[in-house]
Amino acid sequence: MSSAGVGIRLVGCAKTFADGTRAVEPIDLEIRAGETVAVLGPSGCGKTTTLRLIAGLEAPDPGGRVLFGDVDVTDLPIERRNVGMVFQSYALFPNMTVSENIAYGLRVRRLPAAAQRERVDEMLAMMQIGELRHRRIDQLSGGQKQRVALARALAVRPRALLLDEPLTALDAKLREGLRVEIDTLLRRLGMTTVYVTHDQAEAMALGDRIVVMSHGRVAQIGGPRDIYFAPASRFVADFVGTMNSLQGTSRDGALEVTGGRLPWRGQSSGEVEVLFRPESVTLVESAEGSLTGRVLSSFFLGDRTRLVVEGVGRAPIIVETAASREFKAGESVYLKIDPHALLVLDR
Amino acid sequence: MPRRSRAFAFQLAFTVLVSAFLIVPVGMSITAGLTANYFQGVKSGLTLRWVGEVWRLYRETIFLSMTIAGTCLALDLALGVPAAYVLVRRQSRLTRLFEEALVLPVAIPGLATALALILTYGVYREFRTSWVFILVGHVLFTLPFMVRSVLAVLSSIDLRTLEESARSLGASFIQRFVGVVLPNCRGGILAGALMVVTLSIGEFNMTWMLHTPLTRTLPVGLADSYASMRLEIGSAYTIVFFVMIIPLLVAMQLLARPRQHAAAEEPES
Amino acid sequence: MEGRDRPYLVLFVLPALVFFAAFFLLPMARLVAVGGSGPGGAAATYAAIIATPRYFRSLVSSLVLSLLVTGATLLIAGIAGLFLQRHRFPGRSLLVAMLTFPLAFPGVVVGFMVIMLAGRQGVIGELFALGTGQKVVFAYSMAGLFVGYLYFSIPRVILTIMAAAEKLDASLEEAARSLGARPWHVVRDVLIPALRPAIFSSGAICFATSMGAFGTAFTLATEIEVLPMTIYTEFTLRANIAVAAALSIVLGVITWAGLALARTAAGSTVVASA
Numbered sequence: 005m006s007s008a009g010v011g012i013r014l015v016g017c018a019k020t021f022a023d024g025t026r027a028v029e030p031i032d033l034e035i036r037a038g039e040t041v042a043v044l045g046p047s048g049c050g051k052t053t054t055l056r057l058i059a060g061l062e063a064p065d066p067g068g069r070v071l072f073g074d075v076d077v078t079d080l081p082i083e084r085r086n087v088g089m090v091f092q093s094y095a096l097f098p099n100m101t102v103s104e105n106i107a108y109g110l111r112v113r114r115l116p117a118a119a120q121r122e123r124v125d126e127m128l129a130m131m132q133i134g135e136l137r138h139r140r141i142d143q144l145s146g147g148q149k150q151r152v153a154l155a156r157a158l159a160v161r162p163r164a165l166l167l168d169e170p171l172t173a174l175d176a177k178l179r180e181g182l183r184v185e186i187d188t189l190l191r192r193l194g195m196t197t198v199y200v201t202h203d204q205a206e207a208m209a210l211g212d213r214i215v216v217m218s219h220g221r222v223a224q225i226g227g228p229r230d231i232y233f234a235p236a237s238r239f240v241a242d243f244v245g246t247m248n249s250l251q252g253t254s255r256d257g258a259l260e261v262t263g264g265r266l267p268w269r270g271q272s273s274g275e276v277e278v279l280f281r282p283e284s285v286t287l288v289e290s291a292e293g294s295l296t297g298r299v300l301s302s303f304f305l306g307d308r309t310r311l312v313v314e315g316v317g318r319a320p321i322i323v324e325t326a327a328s329r330e331f332k333a334g335e336s337v338y339l340k341i342d343p344h345a346l347l348v349l350d351r
Numbered sequence: 352m353p354r355r356s357r358a359f360a361f362q363l364a365f366t367v368l369v370s371a372f373l374i375v376p377v378g379m380s381i382t383a384g385l386t387a388n389y390f391q392g393v394k395s396g397l398t399l400r401w402v403g404e405v406w407r408l409y410r411e412t413i414f415l416s417m418t419i420a421g422t423c424l425a426l427d428l429a430l431g432v433p434a435a436y437v438l439v440r441r442q443s444r445l446t447r448l449f450e451e452a453l454v455l456p457v458a459i460p461g462l463a464t465a466l467a468l469i470l471t472y473g474v475y476r477e478f479r480t481s482w483v484f485i486l487v488g489h490v491l492f493t494l495p496f497m498v499r500s501v502l503a504v505l506s507s508i509d510l511r512t513l514e515e516s517a518r519s520l521g522a523s524f525i526q527r528f529v530g531v532v533l534p535n536c537r538g539g540i541l542a543g544a545l546m547v548v549t550l551s552i553g554e555f556n557m558t559w560m561l562h563t564p565l566t567r568t569l570p571v572g573l574a575d576s577y578a579s580m581r582l583e584i585g586s587a588y589t590i591v592f593f594v595m596i597i598p599l600l601v602a603m604q605l606l607a608r609p610r611q612h613a614a615a616e617e618p619e620s
Numbered sequence: 621m622e623g624r625d626r627p628y629l630v631l632f633v634l635p636a637l638v639f640f641a642a643f644f645l646l647p648m649a650r651l652v653a654v655g656g657s658g659p660g661g662a663a664a665t666y667a668a669i670i671a672t673p674r675y676f677r678s679l680v681s682s683l684v685l686s687l688l689v690t691g692a693t694l695l696i697a698g699i700a701g702l703f704l705q706r707h708r709f710p711g712r713s714l715l716v717a718m719l720t721f722p723l724a725f726p727g728v729v730v731g732f733m734v735i736m737l738a739g740r741q742g743v744i745g746e747l748f749a750l751g752t753g754q755k756v757v758f759a760y761s762m763a764g765l766f767v768g769y770l771y772f773s774i775p776r777v778i779l780t781i782m783a784a785a786e787k788l789d790a791s792l793e794e795a796a797r798s799l800g801a802r803p804w805h806v807v808r809d810v811l812i813p814a815l816r817p818a819i820f821s822s823g824a825i826c827f828a829t830s831m832g833a834f835g836t837a838f839t840l841a842t843e844i845e846v847l848p849m850t851i852y853t854e855f856t857l858r859a860n861i862a863v864a865a866a867l868s869i870v871l872g873v874i875t876w877a878g879l880a881l882a883r884t885a886a887g888s889t890v891v892a893s894a
Contacts, residue, residue, distance in 0.1 A: 109799030376736035433632035459872035460832030467647030
């Protein structure tokens with residue numbers, strides 16, 4: 005089964021709730037047909053509200069418009085928008101079995117019984133949950149409920165798939181496994197998907213593009229690589245992955261910090277703050293032309309070691325190295341930082 | 352969303368209609384009790400004459416109702432609070448049976464209970480013709496509410512740990528009960544007390560069977576006035592009843608709300 | 621250590637126990653005994669309830685009336701209660717207060733309210749007269765009794781429905797709507813199944829209360845024969861003590877069974893009073 009789905013556009017959509025809270029500032033968003041967009045941000049940033057605006061569970065403040073393809077659906081309530089929605093709590097109907105849940109959207113559309121059965125079989129096969137057909141909802145595990153929720157949303161052949169933190173309620177191992185499954189499924193279906201999450205690893209893995217939100221505003225839109233390597237603001241840099249910062253004085257093509265001098269081609273002079281990722285730091289043998297620091301603590305993670313190093317800058321920095329040897333606390337280490345990986349961002 | 356607001360308007364109108372059904376007669380009777388002539392309505396002028404008549408004719412019913420309610424409360428406290436404590440401490444089949452049994456006077460019609468009392472104790476004339484006879488019925492009916500209210504509060508706190516720490520500090524049973532248990536069920540006692548008084552003042556089914564012309568409570572008087580007096584007096588009498596229970600109802604409402612808030616605001620510890 | 625408290629615990633529960641045994645258990649036993657003491661013994665007296673048309677009619681009237689009231693109340697209170705719980709608007713708390721105030725009214729006052737509504741100068745009658753030229757007085761008939769029972773049942777059931785509606789999971793409704801369910805579908809497939817325990821328990825309480833209600837019927841007097849009134853007249857006017865006792869036992873068993881049913885649905889002890 006594959007359907008291209010529809011392109012979605014939000015034009016100037018804001019949302020103010022009855023008690024006065026402004027959940028979403030006016031935003032413009034364009035989602036291409038067949039694309040998977042991850043909406044990422046901390047709790048309270050407005051990502052769920054944005055999803056609900058697309059779904060039709062909330063209406064935008066006057067002036068905002070929601071378009072599916074070329075059609076203005078702003079005034080259509082959710083029951084007429086033909087979207088498939090998966091909720092954080094799955095929201096499976098407790099008084100129905102698995103197949104009755106999946107068939108519900110079809111029942112409401114008055115599909116003939118035979119067609120309903122056929123579609124339910126198709127969904128059960130696609131989600132590989134054929135054996136759960138007659139189970140009651142309270143007998144299912146978290147992962148199983150997830151699959152049923154997806155099956156139910158897809159059964160009606162929606163124009164778009166909207167997922168509200170679908171994996172948050174599951175434990176880490178299950179989450180990773182399901183993440184791969186969902187990714188495969190979405191790619192196979194080629195359906196327009198909006199995926200809300202606060203887990204940046206999930207967003208990076210699943211999204212063709214990522215919309216990072218904060219305080220009701222869009223902080224950045226871009227592919228995973230853009231977000232990671234070229235964050236537009238301090239907030240995005242901090243939220244996605246780990247970011248170190250060094251403050252120093254710029255002089256003669258180099259930055260002078262507590263632990264030494266590092267080559268830097270930046271414009272400004274005087275006090276500067278640069279940001280860089282832990283993997284941009286290399287451990288070297290000699291102190292020649294490198295930064296010096298002391299190991300505060302080390303974490304062996306199996307495939308790499310994470311070090312907290314102090315003395316390089318005012319605050320400790322995090323370094324990741326593939327070196328498999330043991331590091332002792334207080335040990336001196338010498339570092340070089342890739343000058344291309346240094347970023348300067350305003351807050 | 353026009354279809355949605357149409358549904359809203361219909362439901363609102365329906366709900367307002369239902370409220371009107373319930374409240375309009377209340378308003379009417381209040382008005383009737385305060386106007387000079389019901390048939391002419393408010394035009395005939397407002398007066399306290401009927402209230403005065405009610406006082407003259409039925410004064411003793413008001414006092415009796417208050418006496419019975421107060422005594423009923425006292426008995427419920429004396430019988431019910433210790434019993435509730437025992438029910439929390441000892442959770443066995445026997446205690447659960449007792450709890451079930453206590454509710455019986457509420458589950459079966461007051462008429463039946465009253466009949467049973469008359470058949471058994473009607474012979475003792477002194478008892479039968481005193482207000483204590485009515486009191487007994489009221490206690491039977493209200494005791495479960497007091498017990499349940501205190502039981503609910505006591506079950507929600509960790510009574511066992513509190514008592515153990517008191518015991519470890521050397522407190523005797525009575526000291527524990529008075530110093531630890533009672534203060535902790537204050538809310539339940541208060542809520543139960545309001546409930547008991549409200550129920551006792553309004554009790555009719557049992558009381559009508561148990562009363563004598565010399566022991567008439569407010570609801571009994573009400574029935575009498577509805578049947579034999581003019582509308583204005585019945586209405587004025589009803590006003591007196593409202594005046595007595597409204598403060599109790601408001602107090603119960605206020606008591607319920609802060610407790611919900613307090614439960615929500617409790618700090619994690 | 622527990623054992624040391626035992627004498628105190630016994631002492632604490634004894635007064636309530638003694639009071640209850642003396643003033644309830646004993647009299648109830650006596651009631652059962654008297655109910656079986658009529659000419660022909662217990663079987664004959666209880667059989668007479670079915671055999672005598674008057675008693676049987678009053679039993680059936682009570683049952684039918686209570687069932688009708690329960691159905692009507694659930695419908696009315698369901699619509700109003702759900703509406704009030706799910707919408708916030710200015711004046712809402714006033715409406716809730718107005719709807720729950722009559723909870724504390726004794727049956728007599730309810731009867732009086734019915735007279736206000738549908739008696740000889742009742743407001744409903746006057747409105748009818750304005751519209752059709754004919755005044756309608758139905759307070760003293762079965763219709764009036766029905767209205768009265770409705771009057772004290774609605775506040776009770778509304779409160780229960782509102783409390784249950786508060787606990788509803790909004791995401792279930794949203795999920796149904798996302799699948800295309802219209803409001804009516806949502807009510808049928810999500811709301812009513814979720815509220816079933818509350819509907820069942822409050823319905824059972826409504827039934828039990830209506831069966832046992834006396835004050836309302838008494839105030840509205842005249843020839844309406846419901847079971848409590850029959851018991852009353854048999855005892856006080858006709859001195860048929862055995863029959864009165866037997867009828868009371870039957871009524872008590874019916875109301876108790878109704879409440880036991882409510883309890884299994886709600887999962888906790890519930891009480892009815894009117």
